[in-house]
Each structure stands twice: as structure tokens, then as C-alpha cells.
Amino acid sequence: VAEEGEFDRIARLFRPLARKLPGALGLTDDVGFLPPAAAGEALIVTTDTVVEGIHVLPGASPLRMAEKVLRVNLSDLASKGARPLAVLLNTALPHELPAGWLDAFAQALGRDLDRFGAGLLGGDSVATTGPVTLTLTAIGSVPEGLMPRRSGARVGDTIWVSGTLGDGALGLRAARGDLPGLSGEDASWLADRYHRPQPRLALGRALLGTARAGMDLSDGLPGDLVHICRASGVGATVDLAALPLSDAARRAIALQPALERRAWAGGDDYELLFTAAAVDEQAVREAGTAAGCPVTPIGRIVEGSGPPLFLDRTGHPVEGLRGWTHF
Numbered sequence: 315v316a317e318e319g320e321f322d323r324i325a326r327l328f329r330p331l332a333r334k335l336p337g338a339l340g341l342t343d344d345v346g347f348l349p350p351a352a353a354g355e356a357l358i359v360t361t362d363t364v365v366e367g368i369h370v371l372p373g374a375s376p377l378r379m380a381e382k383v384l385r386v387n388l389s390d391l392a393s394k395g396a397r398p399l400a401v402l403l404n405t406a407l408p409h410e411l412p413a414g415w416l417d418a419f420a421q422a423l424g425r426d427l428d429r430f431g432a433g434l435l436g437g438d439s440v441a442t443t444g445p446v447t448l449t450l451t452a453i454g455s456v457p458e459g460l461m462p463r464r465s466g467a468r469v470g471d472t473i474w475v476s477g478t479l480g481d482g483a484l485g486l487r488a489a490r491g492d493l494p495g496l497s498g499e500d501a502s503w504l505a506d507r508y509h510r511p512q513p514r515l516a517l518g519r520a521l522l523g524t525a526r527a528g529m530d531l532s533d534g535l536p537g538d539l540v541h542i543c544r545a546s547g548v549g550a551t552v553d554l555a556a557l558p559l560s561d562a563a564r565r566a567i568a569l570q571p572a573l574e575r576r577a578w579a580g581g582d583d584y585e586l587l588f589t590a591a592a593v594d595e596q597a598v599r600e601a602g603t604a605a606g607c608p609v610t611p612i613g614r615i616v617e618g619s620g621p622p623l624f625l626d627r628t629g630h631p632v633e634g635l636r637g638w639t640h641f
């Protein structure tokens with residue numbers, strides 16, 4: 315029996331992921347048909363690359379890589395209130411991948427696509443002499459005119475975040491065994507937060523019409539909030555004491571107080587960062603309740619053009635908070 319060829323292998327592993335999308339043509343043609351947006355909706359598109367050893371740990375499992383590359387893209391869709399429809403996947407894989415790696419990757423990606431209601435529309439596969447490199451493009455649909463843009467913040471808006479911050483940065487340390495003294499339970503909870511982003515799709519959808527500016531937190535609050543400020547032509551003040559931290563993060567910080575700054579500024583949280591008019595506080599809280607996702611006000615949009623101001627408990631600015639730099 316001849317060794318399975320590349321095309322047969324791709325057909326066997328990836329065609330099942332395309333079955334939900336008739337426009338994918340079973341991955342048998344050069345192109346696919348994009349599913350049309352529903353009436354009153356617009357299609358939006360985003361893309362992100364995950365490189366082994368940069369965005370995931372060296373030697374990351376196929377499960378971890380599949381979940382990461384899909385979910386970081388879905389998180390961008392979530393921040394815009396979009397519903398995921400289809401994805402395109404480009405893989406660059408080294409020849410020396412362990413047997414079964416691609417099978418496990420395709421199965422994990424298929425499970426996660428099902429979980430989030432999207433299908434595989436197409437892609438490409440190449441060999442590389444470098445690490446595993448995955449580029450996923452996600453297509454979603456959003457009600458026309460309601461998408462929160464980076465440029466939508468207005469002076470007086472309240473700044474909100476979803477979930478808890480800092481778990482991604484502390485979780486990376488936990489995953490590398492770098493949080494001595496922390497309980498195994500806390501360490502694995504934090505590591506899971508790093509490995510497995512939870513795209514806040516229901517919350518993003520529930521905030522449509524209420525969120526004025528929005529994006530997801532991938533590089534850390536200081537680095538990401540500055541994008542909203544620049545695009546909107548405004549300044550921001552953030553009350554650091556208001557940042558929502560998980561119990562596990564609090565316990566890690568109690569052991570190593572220097573980690574508090576990492577929790578404030580670290581990346582990989584994939585929570586939503588958004589602004590809303592101050593009068594819409596109740597609407598934001600109701601969206602959080604409806605989506606089953608906590609939301610926390612952390613500051614205010616102010617006049618100005620400088621970088622966001624981060625204030626400690628006594629109201630003094632904290633300098634030098636920087637976004638996450640990858641290892």
C-alpha cells in the first residue's frame with residue numbers, strides 16, 4: 315500500500331471540518347464560496363498567526379495549537395460583536411513532526427469549530443524548515459452599523475473589561491513551572507487560562523448597540539488601550555485597584571508581589587476591552603449577566619492625546635507599565 319499522499323491526507327483530515335459549509339465544495343476546488351451574510355448583517359474578517367515557541371510554548375501539543383489559533387481569531391470577532399461563520403487555515407509544518415500530529419490537530423480543530431459554530435472554508439499547506447506556523451483567517455457576520463470600532467470612544471465614556479485580567483501572563487509562568495509555592499490547582503487553572511483563550515462571543519453580541527469602542531486584550535491593557543485612545547483621539551485614566559483579578563492570580567501575587575505589575579500589564583488574556591456611555595452602565599451590566607460573563611468598570615475616557623494614565627490606590631500615576639513581550 316502506497317504511503318498516503320498529501321492531498322489524500324488533507325482530504326481525510328480536513329474535509330470533515332468543511333462539511334457544514336456547502337461553499338467549501340468539500341475542499342476539492344481552488345476556491346470556496348463565502349456564505350452570504352444574513353439580511354442586515356455585514357461580513358467581517360480577521361487573521362492571526364500562531365508560531366510554535368513564540369505564541370505557544372515550544373513543543374506545544376496539536377490540541378493546544380489548534381485551540382489557540384482558532385480562539386485568538388474568534389476573540390477578535392467577539393470584540394466586534396460578530397458571529398463566526400467560516401475560517402481559512404494555512405499551515406507551515408516541519409517535516410520532522412511526530413506521527414499523528416496532524417491527525418490530532420485536525421480532530422482538535424474540528425471539535426473547536428463545532429463548539430463555536432464555524433466551519434473550514436479552505437486553506438493551504440506548506441512545508442517549513444522552521445517551527446510549526448499556523449495562520450487562521452476568520453470570517454464572521456455582524457449587524458450593519460453596530461460594530462464597535464477602536465475609534466468609537468468619546469470623552470466621558472466608562473472603560474470596561476470582561477472577565478479577569480493577568481491570568482494569561484501568570485498562566486504562562488505557571489505553564490513553565492515558574493510560580494513556586496502556588497498550589498497545583500491554582501497553577502493549572504492559570505496555565506489553562508494561558509493555553510485556552512475563551513472568546514467572549516456571547517458578551518460581544520450582547521453589547522452591540524451599547525459598546526462604543528471595543529477590541530480584545532491580547533497584548534495587555536496598557537498596550538491595547540492606547541490603540542483605542544489613538545484611534546478615538548482621546549485620553550484615558552484607569553484605576554488599577556479596580557482591575558478584576560482572579561482568586562488564583564491574587565494568591566500568586568500574595569506569594570510574589572512583583573507579579574502584580576505583570577497581572578496589570580501582561581498579555582494573552584483575550585478578554586474584551588470596551589467603552590460605553592456612562593448612562594449605559596446598567597445596559598452593560600445586563601449584557602454581562604445575559605452572557606454569563608462578569609464585566610468591570612476600570613476607568614474613564616478623558617480629553618487628551620497622551621498615553622493612558624494608570625492610577626494607584628492613592629491616585630498617583632504608576633509609570634512604566636508595558637504590554638507583554640513574547641519570550
Ligand SMILES: [Mg+2]
Nearest residue numbers: 390529530532
Ligand atoms: Mg485583537
